[in-house]
Amino acid sequence: MSITEYFELVFTDYTLRTITLGTAVLGAICGMLGSFAVLRKQSLLGDAISHAALPGIAIAFLITGAKDSNVLMLGALVSGLIGTFWIRGIITKTHLKSDTALGLILSLFFGFGMLLLTFIQKQPNANQAGLDKYLFGQAATLVEKDVTIMVIVTGICLIVLLLFWKEFKILLFDADYTKTLGFNTKFIDILITFFIVLAIVLGLQTVGVVLMSALLLAPAAAARQWTNSLKVMIILAAIFGAFSGVLGTAISASDNNLSTGPVIVLVAGVFVLFSFIFSPERGILFREIRFRKNRNDLQLKKTLQFMYGIAKTHENISHPHAIRILNNFQGFTKGSLRTMEEKEWIQLKGQEWSLTSVGFEEAKNLFNQQKND
Amino acid sequence: MEQKFAIKVDDLTVAYDYKPVLWDIDLAVPEGVLMAIVGPNGAGKSTLIKAVLGIIKPIAGSISIYDKPYKEQRKLVAYVPQKGSVDWDFPTTAIDVVMMGTYGSLGWIKRPGQKEKKAALEALEKVGMLPFKNRQISQLSGGQQQRVFLARALVQNASIYFMDEPFQGVDASTEIAIINILKELRKAGKTLVVVHHDLQTVPEYFDWVTFLNVKKIAAGPVKEIFNDDNLTKTYGINYKVAINK
Numbered sequence: 001m002s003i004t005e006y007f008e009l010v011f012t013d014y015t016l017r018t019i020t021l022g023t024a025v026l027g028a029i030c031g032m033l034g035s036f037a038v039l040r041k042q043s044l045l046g047d048a049i050s051h052a053a054l055p056g057i058a059i060a061f062l063i064t065g066a067k068d069s070n071v072l073m074l075g076a077l078v079s080g081l082i083g084t085f086w087i088r089g090i091i092t093k094t095h096l097k098s099d100t101a102l103g104l105i106l107s108l109f110f111g112f113g114m115l116l117l118t119f120i121q122k123q124p125n126a127n128q129a130g131l132d133k134y135l136f137g138q139a140a141t142l143v144e145k146d147v148t149i150m151v152i153v154t155g156i157c158l159i160v161l162l163l164f165w166k167e168f169k170i171l172l173f174d175a176d177y178t179k180t181l182g183f184n185t186k187f188i189d190i191l192i193t194f195f196i197v198l199a200i201v202l203g204l205q206t207v208g209v210v211l212m213s214a215l216l217l218a219p220a221a222a223a224r225q226w227t228n229s230l231k232v233m234i235i236l237a238a239i240f241g242a243f244s245g246v247l248g249t250a251i252s253a254s255d256n257n258l259s260t261g262p263v264i265v266l267v268a269g270v271f272v273l274f275s276f277i278f279s280p281e282r283g284i285l286f287r288e289i290r291f292r293k294n295r296n297d298l299q300l301k302k303t304l305q306f307m308y309g310i311a312k313t314h315e316n317i318s319h320p321h322a323i324r325i326l327n328n329f330q331g332f333t334k335g336s337l338r339t340m341e342e343k344e345w346i347q348l349k350g351q352e353w354s355l356t357s358v359g360f361e362e363a364k365n366l367f368n369q370q371k372n373d
Numbered sequence: 374m375e376q377k378f379a380i381k382v383d384d385l386t387v388a389y390d391y392k393p394v395l396w397d398i399d400l401a402v403p404e405g406v407l408m409a410i411v412g413p414n415g416a417g418k419s420t421l422i423k424a425v426l427g428i429i430k431p432i433a434g435s436i437s438i439y440d441k442p443y444k445e446q447r448k449l450v451a452y453v454p455q456k457g458s459v460d461w462d463f464p465t466t467a468i469d470v471v472m473m474g475t476y477g478s479l480g481w482i483k484r485p486g487q488k489e490k491k492a493a494l495e496a497l498e499k500v501g502m503l504p505f506k507n508r509q510i511s512q513l514s515g516g517q518q519q520r521v522f523l524a525r526a527l528v529q530n531a532s533i534y535f536m537d538e539p540f541q542g543v544d545a546s547t548e549i550a551i552i553n554i555l556k557e558l559r560k561a562g563k564t565l566v567v568v569h570h571d572l573q574t575v576p577e578y579f580d581w582v583t584f585l586n587v588k589k590i591a592a593g594p595v596k597e598i599f600n601d602d603n604l605t606k607t608y609g610i611n612y613k614v615a616i617n618k
Contacts, residue, residue: 039463163482170473174459180426180452181477182444228509230464 006250016253019139022147023245023264026203029154031219031241032161033199035234036192038220039172043213044099045087045193048106050200050212052083054113057134057204058120067130069146069205076201083109084197110209137208137261139249150202157195161234168192169230206245208261218268219244225279244268296336301366303332304345308363311355320352378440379404379533379564380425385434387417387424394420396588398434402566407559408581409569409595413608416586418568419455422535426452438533448478451531453522455538461511467521468493468506474528489528496524501550516547523551534558536567552578575599 010016037046053076060075061067083105090101117131133141161168170178171188179185196216203212223236248264277285306326311317326332337353340346345359355363380402387395395417402408410418423429425436427443438446451474474496475489497503500520505513513521519539526534534555540548555565555578569575575582575595582599584590584607591603 039460041460166476166479166484167481169465170476173463173465173470173473174454176423176428176458177452177454177473178476179428180447180450182447183476183481224464228464228466228511233464 003250003254006254010250018144018147019142019253020246020249022142022150023139023206023249023260024242025147025150025154025245026199026206027215027219027241027243027245027264027268028238029150029157029199029241030203030215031223031237031239032157032234033192033196034216034218034220034241035223035230035237036168036172037196037216038224039230040192043217044102045084046196046200046216047213048087048102048109049080049084049197050204050209051106051113052109053077053080053201053204054134054209055079055109055116056082056113057131058113058116061120061131062116069141069143070149072134073149073201073204076204077197079109080197080201081194084193113209133208134204135208135210136259137204137206137211137264139206139252139260139264141205146205153198153202157198160191160195164188164191172230206260207264208259211261211265214265215241215244215268218265218272222268222271222275225275225282228281240268240271244271299332300336300340300343301363303336304340304359304363305366307346307353307355308360311360317360318347318354318356320349320354323348323351323353326353377404378402379438380566381437381440382421382425383435385421385424385431385436387420387429387431393587395424395431398585398589400583400589400592402564402581404564405559405562406581407555407565407567407579408583409567409575409579410583410585411569411572411575411607412585412590416607418585419537421585422452422537422566422568426450426535448529449532451526451529451534453526453534453536453539456515456519456522456541458537461513461518463510465510466507467502467510467513467517468497470510470521471496471524471528474525477529492528492530493524496527497521499527499554500524516543519543519547519551523554527554531563533564534566536565538568538570540569540571572604 006016010020034046037043056075056077056079057072058075059079060072063075064071087098087101087105090096090104091098096104120131130141167178167183167188170181170183171185171192175185175189178188200212200216203215207215219237219240220233222240223233226236227233244264244267248267249260251267252258252260252263275283277283280286303326307321310321310325311319323337337346337348340359341348343359344356345362346353346355378401380400382398382400385395385398385400386393394415398421400421410421412418420429424431425438425443436443438449443450468490471493472485472489475485475492479485479489494503494506497506500523502517502520502524505517510518510521519541523536523539526536536555539551539555543551555567558565559580567579569579576599579595581593582595583592584598584603586607586609590607591598
């Protein structure tokens with residue numbers, strides 16, 4: 001199946017529709033909650049949580065002996081939450097910094113999870129095959145029941161987000177101040193963290209333990225480039241996440257049968273790269289263009305200032321002067337003089353220039369203007 | 374006539390880990406004063422404010438605002454944190470930050486409306502930031518950011534203001550603008566507690582002062598207690614002699 005075939009089939013084929021809807025919803029909720037993680041500078045928390053979820057999946061399987069995705073997810077949720085609380089505990093109770101706590105929990109839980117997986121693989125239970133799918137994810141295993149859960153959780157998350165929008169926003173910006181206003185910051189904090197854990201757990205089946213944090217962070221990082229409004233950022237992150245999910249699934253479902261997780265993450269990475277370069281305000285490209293334009297503008301203004309210095313000694317400000325006398329001032333070219341004429345700052349006549357009244361006023365107010373900007 | 378105290382602190386002790394940061398502080402701030410807290414780095418000035426505001430939990434001691442615990446008097450108190458305590462690259466605008474000052478009286482879930490917006494605009498006007506109301510906060514200068522923080526406290530419409538180094542890293546014109554607002558607030562009968570670093574300006578700006586260096590060294594009217602003796606006790610050097618060298 002090629003990608004074009006995929007998009008032809010997506011609306012008619014039941015399985016494809018389910019999978020696509022699932023990854024889209026997953027991308028959206030991850031983008032939304034990822035924005036919070038990024039703004040709280042807790043980007044690595046997602047990585048730690050997703051790795052911490054692995055032993056939960058293995059233990060849930062060991063207990064039930066079945067590969068029911070809901071049960072496994074519940075296991076993942078419990079062990080993800082335990083990991084999160086241990087991280088918080090380590091940070092508050094010891095002198096260790098948060099990166100140490102995150103790294104510690106991430107590797108310990110992941111190591112334990114891998115140990116359990118290899119143990120499970122040695123069991124005679126025929127059911128065990130396929131648990132390792134949770135490492136890199138496989139969208140093809142999504143069934144309608146999984147997608148329904150995703151949609152419900154996303155719906156709840158949206159409602160909570162809308163209800164506590166003001167509280168989330170102020171906590172993200174200034175936690176101490178929020179406390180002085182009488183809000184229970186611990187409650188808001190736990191609410192946000194709980195939903196981040198939930199989003200991660202939802203994504204494990206599709207994207208996998210190892211790469212889950214990228215789906216959380218990449219759409220948010222890309223969205224931050226395009227806007228200075230929290231609301232717009234979260235909406236954009238959801239859109240980027242949804243598109244990453246759909247495109248990633250499309251590519252991985254076509255011909256080569258690639259692992260879904262890595263493909264989705266790479267698509268999200270393309271969004272990030274594109275945003276870093278092309279976003280109008282923060283992007284590298286336009287920043288460079290603005291920088292050059294400013295430099296040229298300044299050069300013009302310096303020339304104008306020099307002309308002003310000459311012109312103001314004359315009674316008639318538009319008294320013509322030879323271009324030659326600008327020679328001991330190096331910062332002009334024929335091109336820049338022409339630009340200045342286009343701006344109607346000066347008039348050029350043969351080898352002579354004269355200041356216009358517009359140019360005179362501009363030069364006179366040059367410094368005041370910069371101050372008022 | 375008996376003097377009314379806006380803030381009373383009794384036997385307050387705060388420690389991070391094992392080291393006490395504040396030791397057995399007793400403090401009574403009369404209503405309507407503009408008070409500076411001065412002391413060397415690490416003297417616990419910010420900590421004192423944070424403990425009074427309930428941000429930090431003290432080991433011992435009690436705090437009251439107009440004779441009641443802080444929790445019951447929250448709406449009487451406004452806070453201006455240190456400018457460096459937040460990330461100014463946060464995606465929001467100046468007016469949005471000022472509106473946060475209204476969140477406390479709104480309470481949970483309820484969103485700010487026209488009334489809150491009007492209050493925020495008035496506060497921005499007062500600090501001379503109205504032209505910048507829609508500007509992304511990262512694009513404000515340090516002085517402008519400080520003014521936005523001050524405006525956010527102004528919309529809280531409180532009786533007591535706590536400010537943590539509001540003059541830090543601002544230029545002369547902003548410093549004058551801020552001190553004028555503080556003096557105006559005092560005239561309106563408000564009580565102001567300001568962590569301050571510039572000893573030169575204490576007599577000019579403030580009428581009350583607390584010397585702090587883990588313990589309280591002295592507290593009282595600037596005219597009476599702002600002298601070499603207390604400065605030396607607080608900073609451990611003869612301040613005037615040291616700067617004249």
